[in-house]
Amino acid sequence: MSSIPNRRLFRVASCNFERNGAGNYDRWLAMHRRLAGLKLGVLCRQENDGYARTGTGLKKFQDSQKILELSGELGPERLPTAVYYDPQLFEMVKLWDTRWPGWLSHPTAVTLRVRGIDVGTAVDLVAGVAHLSYNSPPLRASQAYDVTRFADHVVEYETQGQVVKRKLPVLAVGMDCNSYPDRPVADETPIPRLDQIKDLQHRAHRSYETVPGVRVMDSLPDRTLLVAGLEDVGRYAALNTPSGLAAVAPTVDASVTHGPANRPDRIYTSKLLLPAVVKVEVIEMKGLSDHDIVVATCDLDIIVDICRSQPPLAA
Template sequence: MASPRHIKVASCNFELNGNGDHAKWLTMHQRLATLRPTILCRQENVGHARTGRGSTLFGESKRILQLAGELGPGLGSTALYYDPQVFEQITLWDTEWPGWLLHPTAMTLRVHGTKDIDLVAACGHLSYNSAAKREAQADDVARFPDRVETYKTHNGKEVRRKLPVLAVGMDCNSYVAPDRLVPGELPIPALADIMDLPHRAHRSYEIAPGQRVMDSRPDRTLLTAGLEDVARHAALLPDGPGLAAVAPTVDASDTHGPAHRVDRVYATNFLLPAVAHVEVVDMKGLSDHHTVVVTYDLDMVIEVYRDRFGLAA
């Protein structure tokens, strides 16, 4: 039996893209290259641009990573890279949506060697300071599993399908819903755990006069839209990575409080059988966020996809 074809999706928030320190920028991109991602979701791409000096830097990043890629609209502070030997870009989405400071980057990608295995991949960075904006932005992220395409089944019938999301990698700037924590996973911070008062306001919202709760609404919205937290799924597998999959992606700090898992990858729920592994890669010394890496069995993605939509092999 042939061994499975594994692909990796990585989500990396590289603090201010190195903040002008080219040596750090280079080290981070070389480190990411060693992970051999097939899709890379990058947040905080300060200094990358489509034209001028920023385009040279963005081009250099693609050469180091050996990936193709696109920047999001506006400031270009999100980017999505992909391996052109595995995927063909069909569509770069227009995501210049109102209400975003850092607009998402999203693509429809087709698996090479197929005529109809089309998947959505995206990168997002929800608002740092506003729970209300994050709630609205999560509603926008729910557009990703809502893209409709017309196709023909194996018996020639023409029907419409909603494209599944292979991965949305995000800095969510919010928490997993408390009732969805994996047993043994670190709890979300309590309001009193956050010593920095502005950050208390950033990460919570008022439900009654004087009563604030920690923000987990984006997680709930995406779950409702059929997008699952892939790390949570992997941690609960009988032979999976366990709590390593749901390790904190932000370390404890004076401003943000206890360590917690703010960076997450979401996928359409029916693709979850294709998840082979999830890990959190330590980026201490390079960034204030660690990197989430999801490994998929690509052949299983294709098999599940074809079964779901009645496509011929």
């Protein structure tokens, strides 16, 4: 069970597992057992090397679901992302087609329906995962606009004899943004300065030119998502829950070449669902991966209440 006793809480995680263990079965197994121990309701996974929708890759993906005790869906093409979910909490009603141009590792998105809800009052949510470009700020900027599509899905519901339209709230998009948060909270680990990144190629990968000869660190994807109503749950939790700065801890360690520790791994949710965020933490994965895991604890009852009170779109 992914719910926590006596409360309708569940956990959402975003995990970039470096090359899915890079063929090291013991490391792969250790990571999956670690993830299983978190009792997750939703898991957003990047770098699923070796998984596929057919053949031996499918068998490996199915093995991961058994260990995690979660159902899952892979994104399209090679180097897929994946979304897993607890089938006791959610029913999948749609796997999105995300074969969008301009992605090396395509996003995955599913529409999930909360179980245990009365017929006629279904609560549907979007869960997704994205891995933005490692080397190209302009491509990340474009990809961030693609991610905003997760928040722009209109569905029709029949209620009291009338058909109304609503946009589905985004429960979570777990992302390796390969870029920086735009609005660090007070005392959060600061965004690196360009001169702190010694590797010249990485300087180019993590910054962009504004005028000739002037470069700024890339936080544009974060700003784009914010404009579209998708909020960084870590930032919210740091400011509004007892999580404090633990919610915005770095997810990547400092490196001689890549500069100071930073936080490229983030979970985004629709702004209207922020009151359901109870806690956010970063769980260290040293020895297993080069990225730590972001875990958000959410209140399912609050999510249901918010969705039921969501006004329909204007005609």
